[in-house]
Amino acid sequence: MTVPDPQPPRTRGAITTLIIGVLVMQVLTGFKVLCPPRKFEALQRFRVACAPTLWPFVDYNMYNGAHYPGWIGQKRSLIATLDDGTERVIEPEEVGLNAHDYRRWVIHKVMDGKEAAARDHLSRWSGPTARVTALRVDVEAWQLEDDGSLSELPVEHGTPLLLDGSRAR
Amino acid sequence: MSLADRWNNYWFCPAPLFDLAVVRLALAGVHLLVLVFPYSLLTIPPVSMFEEVAGLPDSSYNPIVIVKLLSAPFGADWRPTADNLHLVHNVAIGAASLAFIGLATRLALLVTVACAFFIVGHSYSYGEYHHMETVPLLAMALLAFSPCNAKLSVDAWLRRRFGGAPAPTLHAMARWPLLMVAWLFSLIYMSAAVCKLGGGGLDWLNGYTLQAYMMQDALYWRTELGPIFAQEHTFMWLLGWFTLIFEGFFWIVLVRPRWGWLLALTGISFHLGIFMTMRAPFAMYLPAYAALIPWSEWFGKTRATS
Structure with missing residues (x-):
């Protein structure tokens, strides 16, 4: 049997809202839109929710500095x-x-x-x-x-x- | 074609239910493994810290949003004790077992994820936080809203047993959760690459950087392989480039889904390599890679419609 079940528009609408919500949250936290780095002084007013406040949506800033000889x-x-x-x-x-x-x-x-x-x-x-x-x-x-x-x-x-x-x- | 049609064709194009079931088995199975044997994949499992964190003073407890939401029925000032956390852990084991075998699957997945959000979120309410659970937990939460119990589950067997119609091979709601996993991986890896370039610039690729990180973690976790590889500057230089290219261009899977198995294989090798040399416990990501693999094609069940 390969005929898909027809889905009511309400189900698709609810899933669409879920998809958009999850992706928007991941973009906002992952790219630090809600927690701009401190070096950008002009953006500090947008520093409203730094990780892990919105976990499981978080940024991924591990291992992010450079190292040089002498370390x-x-x-x-x-x-x-x-x-x-x-x-x-x-x-x-x-x-x-x-x-x-x-x-x-x-x-x-x-x-x-x-x-x-x-x-x-x-x-x-x-x-x-x-x-x-x-x-x-x-x-x-x-x-x-x-x-x-x-x-x-x-x-x-x-x-x-x-x-x-x-x-x- | 209207924008709504394009959207529906992308997310709700009929796809094999079998693939969805395999992903559920992989995610719930590995999650159950970690709940029962916490040290199998994690270096500092939250379950090992219940007594320690519950014993910290109230002033150090700053519950994150998800913990506040899940604790709301007990009052705004409620703080779980170690016994409460052990109880939630036991409920999680039961729920994950049901999710794995596929009995009351969707409810079991929701309970599993809620318990995990509570346990892990609680441990991150004291300042320190990590990332190793995010993708699999979000993937399981999304699966709970899909027909992930239509195949390879007790639910499906019971439905057939009591005269219900067998589930179709393809289903309009079978594709979006798997696509979402690919999207989450793409966004997460992309943000990791942006953070590396933002923090270290192109110097991040100088070879010394990865040598230092690998040596630092290898010394901390006392791995045997880490110091061996960390001494190889050229190899580390190449590995640095590979890391940024892999993370920065993982989104290729969204436009070339056929390459999913290749990217999954690369990602699995990437995280296993990191685990063996640096003990970064991202092995929990591995079952989520199952979402990128066309299992039904591999097992000859059907060809997914594109």
Whole structure:
């Protein structure tokens, strides 16, 4: 059977309104008509609804600046000093976290000297059973060079957060 | 031909119901997957943050319009608790399951989308927001107003079982939702390209820019592939051009719908590549690409009228 169902004009009218409404909303938000960038001073009076006010209609201004040689990228890692003097990197998955939560809940807490929070996450570490005497955050960095290569910069060692030697398992 | 006729011919030209059903299966299926296994496609799923965001002070809660609308029955000052959010999440799982199997399909789609708007919108009511859900959620919302349950659904089986007429192969309301997905993709990618050129100018294409972004995200998310590719300046330069051309000219699909499958394949590769190197979780866009593929032709059901 290939005959289409006849649609009453009212249905088409309603769908037409929906189509136009959705497309207009996407154009207004996507092209920042309702939220002109601040560099256009004369247009600031039209800055009435910036994202995410009208979500799920939003702009898509991610990754929108240019970068040049000299840019530096950093990677922060948590280093555990064990009671035998050896050091181990604690990876996010070893404390049951993804990279985002690892950074928020572990790296930042250790950098801020929050011993209780650090100890809490350390209790979930699936690493060696040796006792941890200190934690610190090391920063590895890479710099973008003129020839397009990424050169590794010296590692910055953070201030150790000394623990009392017991590992809260 | 009048303007109204042109409009009707464009949006309401009879098209295969089978294509619409495949898109419903893809969208509802992937949405259900993300609801049940939040970390399968998302890096920071809203469901993982219910307790955290609900525990923030009231002063940090600034509900966006869609959340205000959906919360209106509970009063203007109502703010959901973590338990409320978990309840909505469970309702969403039930509704998405029904939408997937096609039972009470259109209502189930509306409930699924309303729950998602509430859950995701709530998580974006604290300042930070992302884009990864927009296209699939809008597509599902539009499908709810179409005969997406006429094929490959329990609804269709029940209709036949109880003596109803089988659904036609083509339907005047089967084309507009799929066209809308193509329009949304085109507008969204175009605005992304405009933002890149507006923010960085032609320097965005210098190769260093994409190297920096890829390295930055790869270091943050600790991906293994990102740093390998980010070191290749020439490749990044080419990839920068490819990105802008792809985003800026995706609208070609609107004038050359036959190229839809090619653009879908390119888009899927594009987003999978970004996910593997930078962990940008746009994998939720992938089922929406199903709207660009002539499934019924591929499966030999019928040829869509043009």
